[in-house]
Amino acid sequence: MRRGRKRKHNPNIPAHIDQSALPMSVYFDQRGAGVWYTLFFDEGGNQRRTNLAGPTTTLSELHRLMEERSGVDRDCLRYLCEQFHKSDRFNSLKPKTQADYEYSRDVLLTFPTKLKKPLGELAVRKFNAPLVQRVIDRIAEAGTPSKAAHALRYLRRTMQWGKNRGFVETNPAQGIEAPKERKQRRLPEPAAMKALVKYAQQQGQLTRGQLGACAPYLWYVMEISYLCRLRGIETVTLTDANETPEGVLTNRRKGSRDNIVRWTPRLRAAWESAKKVRSDIWSKKRVPVPIAAEQRPIITAAHGGALQKSSLDTAWQRFITQAIKAEIITAEQRFGMHDFKRRGITDTVGNRADKQEASGHRDESMMDIYDLSVPLVNPSAD
Numbered sequence: 001m002r003r004g005r006k007r008k009h010n011p012n013i014p015a016h017i018d019q020s021a022l023p024m025s026v027y028f029d030q031r032g033a034g035v036w037y038t039l040f041f042d043e044g045g046n047q048r049r050t051n052l053a054g055p056t057t058t059l060s061e062l063h064r065l066m067e068e069r070s071g072v073d074r075d076c077l078r079y080l081c082e083q084f085h086k087s088d089r090f091n092s093l094k095p096k097t098q099a100d101y102e103y104s105r106d107v108l109l110t111f112p113t114k115l116k117k118p119l120g121e122l123a124v125r126k127f128n129a130p131l132v133q134r135v136i137d138r139i140a141e142a143g144t145p146s147k148a149a150h151a152l153r154y155l156r157r158t159m160q161w162g163k164n165r166g167f168v169e170t171n172p173a174q175g176i177e178a179p180k181e182r183k184q185r186r187l188p189e190p191a192a193m194k195a196l197v198k199y200a201q202q203q204g205q206l207t208r209g210q211l212g213a214c215a216p217y218l219w220y221v222m223e224i225s226y227l228c229r230l231r232g233i234e235t236v237t238l239t240d241a242n243e244t245p246e247g248v249l250t251n252r253r254k255g256s257r258d259n260i261v262r263w264t265p266r267l268r269a270a271w272e273s274a275k276k277v278r279s280d281i282w283s284k285k286r287v288p289v290p291i292a293a294e295q296r297p298i299i300t301a302a303h304g305g306a307l308q309k310s311s312l313d314t315a316w317q318r319f320i321t322q323a324i325k326a327e328i329i330t331a332e333q334r335f336g337m338h339d340f341k342r343r344g345i346t347d348t349v350g351n352r353a354d355k356q357e358a359s360g361h362r363d364e365s366m367m368d369i370y371d372l373s374v375p376l377v378n379p380s381a382d
Contacts, residue, residue: 007019007020007022010028012028012030012034013028013030014028014034014055014056016058016059017058017059017062018059021059022059022062023062023063023066024066025038025039025040025066026038026052026062026066027039028055033054033055034054034055035051035052035053035054035055036051036052036053036054036055036057036062037049037050037051037052038050038052038066052065052066053065075123075124075125076120076121076122076123076124077108077109077119077120077121077122077124077127078109078120078121079124080124080158080159080162080167080168081105081108081109081120081158083162083167084158084161084162085101085102085105087161089161095310096310100150100154101154101157103150104147104150104151104153104154104155105154105158107139107147107150107151108120108135108151108154108155111135111138111139119135124159124162124167124168125168125169127159127168127172128172129172129175129176131172132152132155132172132173132176133176133177135151136148136151136152136176136177136178136179137179139151139179140179145179145180148178148179149178149179152173152176152178152179153178155173156171156173156174156176159171159172159173159174160173160174185342185369185372186335186336186339186342187335187339187342187343187346187372188333188335188339188340188342188343189333190343192329192333192335193222193226193340193343195328195329196222196320196323196328196329197219197222197223198219199323199326199328200214200218200219200222200319201219203319203322204216204217204218204219208302212322212326214315214318214319214322215302215315215319216277217274217277217299217300217301217307217315218315218316218319219270219273220270220271220273220274220277220299221235221236221274221299221312221337222337222340223266223267223270224238224248224267224270224271224274225337225340225341225344226340226341226343226344227261227264227266227267227270227344228248228250228261228267228344229261229341229344229345229348229358229359229360230250230252230341231252231253231338231341232309232312232313232316232337232338233253233309234250234251234252234253235299236297236299236306236307236308236309236312237251237297237306238251238297238298238299239293239294239295239296239297239298240293240294240296240298241292241293241294241296242298243271243293243298244260246260246262246263247260247261247262247263247267248260248261248263248267248271250360252360255362256359256360256361256362257360257361257362258360259357259358259360271298274298274299275298277300278296278297278298278299278300281300281302281304282300282304285303285304287304312337313337316336316337320334341359341370342369342370342372345358345359345367345370345371346370346371346372346373347373352364352367352371355367355370355371
């Protein structure tokens with residue numbers, strides 16, 4: 001409940017009330033036994049008074065009474081979600097996690113129920129494990145198991161946050177069976193990859209804002225990601241410090257080992273193209289060139305700063321949709337930016353040990369995800 005302006009201390013207000021935390025438009029009448037009241041304007045514009053509670057009521061009860069008058073239901077799931085999203089815990093999460101939670105929140109709050117009102121309007125204290133399981137199962141049965149899994153993770157975390165702060169007594173989302181998400185292990189076809197790189201080079205030469213134009217950095221981001229077996233975030237965070245005489249020093253995430261990818265004419269061409277585009281942008285925007293090599297990103301955005309991963313994701317989705325519409329690839333051939341890494345590991349010459357060393361993975365089991373090649377072996381006997 002919104003608080004009013006700072007009040008002067010009133011000695012007549014009961015001592016158990018924190019006067020600085022009183023909700024807006026709530027006052028205390030000390031006459032007689034004393035009573036809490038609020039003022040409002042009726043339809044005719046006349047000021048009216050309504051008594052709220054006696055002198056023994058608590059501060060939290062005053063807030064609840066005023067929220068009820070304002071149409072706020074503190075018992076519903078929507079209110080719990082609002083409080084969680086206003087918290088420091090939520091604001092400390094990474095932007096991508098926050099965006100995922102906001103999407104999952106909307107899925108849950110608008111979920112229809114047999115009571116003919118959305119899930120967000122139901123009293124969260126009455127939630128139990130069977131109810132939560134039915135909701136998650138119904139979302140999954142609609143053909144969206146990933147959406148159901150994300151919604152469950154969000155609800156589990158929100159309910160735990162609420163339990164720890166007294167909003168709910170239990171966390172009914174704990175112990176719920178999560179739906180089995182479909183594994184998207186797409187392996188781009190070499191012909192489709194080649195066609196997309198060529199198309200990105202072509203469309204990237206168009207003026208920004210021109211019909212059919214795409215980001216000029218897309219084609220060499222695709223090439224570097226494939227040749228160096230990098231994630232998108234690893235590619236866009238490369239700097240001049242990653243350039244060595246022998247090749248590109250990787251900056252892998254998630255505990256993977258770094259290595260140096262030897263220069264080839266193809267890798268050098270993509271790398272130098274990225275540096276040329278950067279130089280042109282910095283010259284046009286008059287961007288001061290940092291002295292430290294680690295502060296000079298290889299991949300730059302149109303404004304001259306380092307390209308953000310979220311910007312790359314947006315540009316990629318827009319580009320891949322455009323490529324399908326232009327019949328460069330089919331809808332069935334569509335894949336994500338991360339699949340360039342999978343194709344790069346699969347295409348690496350050698351056995352699984354060689355591919356694991358090239359990819360930087362510490363766990364050999366990761367090759368089951370990234371190496372989709374079919375080994376060529378000799379027969380058991382001549």
